[in-house]
Amino acid sequence: MGPTNIALVKLYQADQKLREAQSRLDAVSKNVRIQERKSNELSERLRLGQTTLREQQSQAAQLDLDLKTREVKIERLRTQQTNAKNNREYQAFLVEINTEKLDKGKVEEELLNVMTEVEKLQAETKELSGLLDVEKEKLESMRKEINDRVKQLQAEVNSLRPARDAAAAAVPKAALDAFERLADRFEGEAMSALTKPDRRREEYACNNCNMDLVTDVYNKLHSRDELIFCPSCKCILYIPDDLPIELAVNKVKEKKEPRIKTSNLKAAVNRQTAAEDVVKSITLEEDDDSSGDEQTAG
Ligand SMILES: [Zn+2]
Known part of the structure; x- marks a missing residue:
């Protein structure tokens, strides 16, 4: 064969060796990568759950404040009602109090729903957080387990790369591109x-x-x-x-x-x-x- 083809075969062989070493390294770290992905997914789900929980908690706090304001207002109206100068004024306060009570009832209902949602989210995030701890621990022990092997295989990959580079340098550009x-x-x-x-x-x-x-x-x-x-x-x-x-x-x-x-x-x-x-x-x-x-x- 001519020099180009001879150089190409050398490159092909060096390239194959490097790729084999790389795929051995990939195979060893594959399970770790799968576990990493699992942990990351859980982590993301937990983050989203916590964000929603915080939103619901802040809504609950707002509703609670709204409720207290209404209670104060109703109390004030009751006092005013007691001090009413005549029956007409008394009746007017009564209507106002009843309207406020009705609105307060709606807010209470809403707060109850939000609180139920908060409790549900709290339980969910707690469970997710526990799961995440377990998966993270598993990931760490997997990393430790393959650590030496990965180092060894990585060293092998690194040692094969210069030979591949040298073989590539010996091939004319057009042939190398092909x-x-x-x-x-x-x-x-x-x-x-x-x-x-x-x-x-x-x-x-x-x-x-x-x-x-x-x-x-x-x-x-x-x-x-x-x-x-x-x-x-x-x-x-x-x-x-x-x-x-x-x-x-x-x-x-x-x-x-x-x-x-x-x-x-x-x-x-x-x-x-x-x-x-x-x-x-x-x-x-x-x-x-x-x-x-x-x-x-x-
Ligand atoms: Zn063919």
């Missing part, structure tokens, strides 16, 4: 090795998606320094160490010839329109997929 884009999109799976499913046949497939690739993909990767993408999964293709040219390319070139003729024959058959030939061609077409398109980019 790699990073794919790595972001496919969670690190930016590259895929060529495979040779059948040792006797000079046919290659993409290890990532198993798509059959055109025959000259190996030679292209071997002799040129260009990026070749899998037409199906879009990964950057590379030649793995376990597929050296001795294994990849058949020495006896003649073997290739009859295959080409066979596929020509298949193509001819495919052009037949008789019903039986159509049936035949369908079955033939199924193993004709190896002529899949190939996409290259410099």
Whole structure:
């Protein structure tokens, strides 16, 4: 392979190692993160409950004040009524007192409702607060438990990062951009090795998606320094160490010839329109997929 592809494979390997370490770290801290979320949600519910409770308490206080003012007013009216100069004045105070009593009754009712709500909220927030204490305690003990392991895994991640950075620095910019884009999109799976499913046949497939690739993909990767993408999964293709040219390319070139003729024959058959030939061609077409398109980019 050319220097760009060699650098890319090195980057891919360093990147994979780093991602594996990162995912080990993520896995260990996953339960802690779940517990953190649980605590935070409870905390938020408690905060909202306490806000509502304070609002209701302040409303209750206001209603209570209103009630006392009305009581004072009624008392004053009663005194005035007692000192009424005549029956007409007495009756007028009576009407006023009764109106005040009626209003006071409404306020009392409202206060009762608010007090009931306050009690309900007090019980709820108390329960939430207890729950939150339990969950927070659990979170703390979980943190302590994984603390050492997290430190160890974090150190591993930190130690792998410089190698990844160095490998990235060795890749030309355009190729690096292509790699990073794919790595972001496919969670690190930016590259895929060529495979040779059948040792006797000079046919290659993409290890990532198993798509059959055109025959000259190996030679292209071997002799040129260009990026070749899998037409199906879009990964950057590379030649793995376990597929050296001795294994990849058949020495006896003649073997290739009859295959080409066979596929020509298949193509001819495919052009037949008789019903039986159509049936035949369908079955033939199924193993004709190896002529899949190939996409290259410099
Ligand atoms: Zn593929």
